[in-house]
Amino acid sequence: MFDQFSQCMQQGGIGYCLTSPLSYPFMRNGMIEAALVGLICGVIGCYVVLRGLAFLGDAFSHGILPGVVIAYLLGQSVFLGGLVAAIIIGAIIALLSQNRRISEDTSIGIIFAGAFALGIVLLSSQRNYTSSLTTILTGDVLGVGPNDIILTIIVGAIVIGGVALLYKEFLLTSFDRAMAAAMGFNLGLLDLALIVLIALAVVVSLQALGNILVLAMLVTPAATARLLTDRLSRMMVIAGMLGALEGVVGLYTFFYVKVAAGGSIVLLSTIVFMLVLALSPKHGGLAWLRQRRARTSA
Amino acid sequence: MATPIDIHTPIKSDDPANSSSAISVRGLSVRYGDRLALDNVNVDIGWGTIVGVIGPNGAGKSTFLKAILGVVPHRDVSLLIGGKPQSVGRKQIAYVPQREEVHWDFPVTVEDVALMGSYGRLGLLGRPSTKDRELARWALDQVGMLDRHHTQIAELSGGQQQRVFLARALVQQGRILILDEPLNGVDASTEETILHLLDDFRKSGGTVLMATHDLDIAARVSDDLCCINRTIIAFGPTAQVFTPQVLARTYGGKIMHTHGQHDIIIGENGSVGVNPQHVHEHPQLIPNGGVETKDKAET
Structure with missing residues (x-):
């Protein structure tokens, strides 16, 4: 399984192992894209985790499938197709939620499953249906070109810039809504801004991670970071760096172990989360055991 | 209901827009869906006074406070804060909300929370200044929580959390302090600290509006009592109203x-x-x- 890795270790040691994949343009681009996507999703993912918006993120990533499929069939930008679909399903969910007999999570469930089905139906008319579906659902980080990277940088700047500019607004509205309202902050507008930033992060990550795996990068690095710090600003820095690092290491895994790139990135982030959960000094399993022992002996 | 009882008139003066009032409310009604939560509330609250807001659960105490804060939609109302319309006068209000509505597990420290008191005056892109940070530390010192300024807020006891919330309200630097059940679930020493600070606040000319279900405390610390059950049942000096x-x-x-x-x-x-x-x-x-009661x- 690690044949290629041990071969390259013999040839030139760890430094050679780390640099030799970079001689392939698809690996270079893939790594840059994976790091960018990990960074963007890690940072905005902090709010997804803290506000309990994982289901909404999931709805976006699945619900935009028809837009992605149409863009794919027409040979157009996946980003544009996803963005248009995100706007449409966001608006439909908001409208449905106005009906007091349908709760917000119910309307999210209905719309995202329905939209996902529409995407599958649209794609199933194609001859190479199965392989296309796999590419769309799990992404193709190695097929990323320079233009995709530029787009990711622009959208990433908007997402991270938005989070930085509205730092105190998002912090207060997430921590204490009553106080935020009393200070005159517009809760509805700020919530909308946050959802737009989340949708942008999801859509820009599609190319690299696909509709299904993007949720993991939106949730797992942020959840890992939460275990390591009690301050929002630090949590964002840690989550962003973790996401980027996991993206890069995931691609090395692909290169040396010959397994799917997107899956490697997500699996890696899950393993890191589990390790941190077990070992983190304050909130982890070891700390829990220590506290329990202290309590029983007291 | 019971036999007719002499109700203290809620309005002390007929002068409309009484600018010497801290809070002046005329014709305030609040509707939640089909339910009328507040019906035609009229009240004038002066400066340098502690007003206890009492009434049964669901009688509209919180709604009354939130209407003054401008966070519940209300109709047909003239609402003046410090003689100015609510939208302008709200900057003079500091607020301690109910503990139940707060996301305590959020990754913020005691100092972060106190600093939030400055957010209302900072504007869209503003950041807390060194002066705001000094103010936050001063306020934490006032409530005896400065030594815990790096602690995550969820790790504190209920009473300590409430002290931090009071510090945050002090950082708001309002002349009107509105508190919604501030003594719920707090320890005796916190209660003493809070009541002492409210007294200081009044002595410096500020006005305190405190909703509480504890009639004993309300009667002990309030200069005026505001009795609410959907509308103002009575408003006036505690000695006259607490009957x-x-x-x-x-x-x-x-x-x-x-x-x-x-x-x-x-x-x-x-x-x-x-x-x-x-x-x-x-x-x-x-x-x-x-x-049988507790x-x-x-x-």
Whole structure:
């Protein structure tokens, strides 16, 4: 399984192992894209985790499938197709939620499953249906070109810039809504801004991670970071760096172990989360055991 | 309801837009869907006073405070804060919301929370300045929480959290301090700290508006009492308003006489208060039979 890795270790040691994949343009681009996507999703993912918006993120990533499929069939930008679909399903969910007999999570469930089905139906008319579906659902980080990277940088700047500019607004509205309202902050507008930033992060990550795996990068690095710090600003820095690092290491895994790139990135982030959960000094399993022992002996 | 009782007139002066008032409300009604939560509230609250807002659960105490804060939609209202329209005057208000509405597990430290008091005056892209940070530390010192400034807020006890919230309100630097059940679930020393700070606040000319279900505390610390049950049942100096008649009207006419020297007042929704005065002089207000209640009289 690690044949290629041990071969390259013999040839030139760890430094050679780390640099030799970079001689392939698809690996270079893939790594840059994976790091960018990990960074963007890690940072905005902090709010997804803290506000309990994982289901909404999931709805976006699945619900935009028809837009992605149409863009794919027409040979157009996946980003544009996803963005248009995100706007449409966001608006439909908001409208449905106005009906007091349908709760917000119910309307999210209905719309995202329905939209996902529409995407599958649209794609199933194609001859190479199965392989296309796999590419769309799990992404193709190695097929990323320079233009995709530029787009990711622009959208990433908007997402991270938005989070930085509205730092105190998002912090207060997430921590204490009553106080935020009393200070005159517009809760509805700020919530909308946050959802737009989340949708942008999801859509820009599609190319690299696909509709299904993007949720993991939106949730797992942020959840890992939460275990390591009690301050929002630090949590964002840690989550962003973790996401980027996991993206890069995931691609090395692909290169040396010959397994799917997107899956490697997500699996890696899950393993890191589990390790941190077990070992983190304050909130982890070891700390829990220590506290329990202290309590029983007291 | 019960026999007609002399109600203290809620409006002390007929002068509209009384600019010497801290808070002046005319014709405030709030509707939640089909339910009328507040009906035609009129009140003038002066400067340099502590006003206790009392009434049974669900009677509109929180709604009344939130209407003054401008966070519930209301209709047909003239609402002046410090003589200015609410949208302008709101900057003079500092607020301690109910603890239940707060996301305590959020990754913020004690200092972060105190600093939030400055957010309202910072503007869209503003950041807290060194001066704001100094103010936050001063406020934490006032409530005795400065040594815990790096602690995550969820790791504190309920009383300590409430002290930090009071510090945050001090950082807001308002002349009007609105508190919604600030003494719920806090320890005795926190209660003392909070009440002491409220007293200081009043002495410096500020106005305190505090909703509480604890009649004992309300009567002890308030200069004026504001009795609410969907509308203002009575408003005036505590000595005049804190009577069995007014309390009976406010709490739906049920006053229970229990063992010991204390009288327990039971609201329609089971809120409990202690009336240390004269209930026994008005036996007609006391229905037959005792009711088992948590004996708050001991506290």
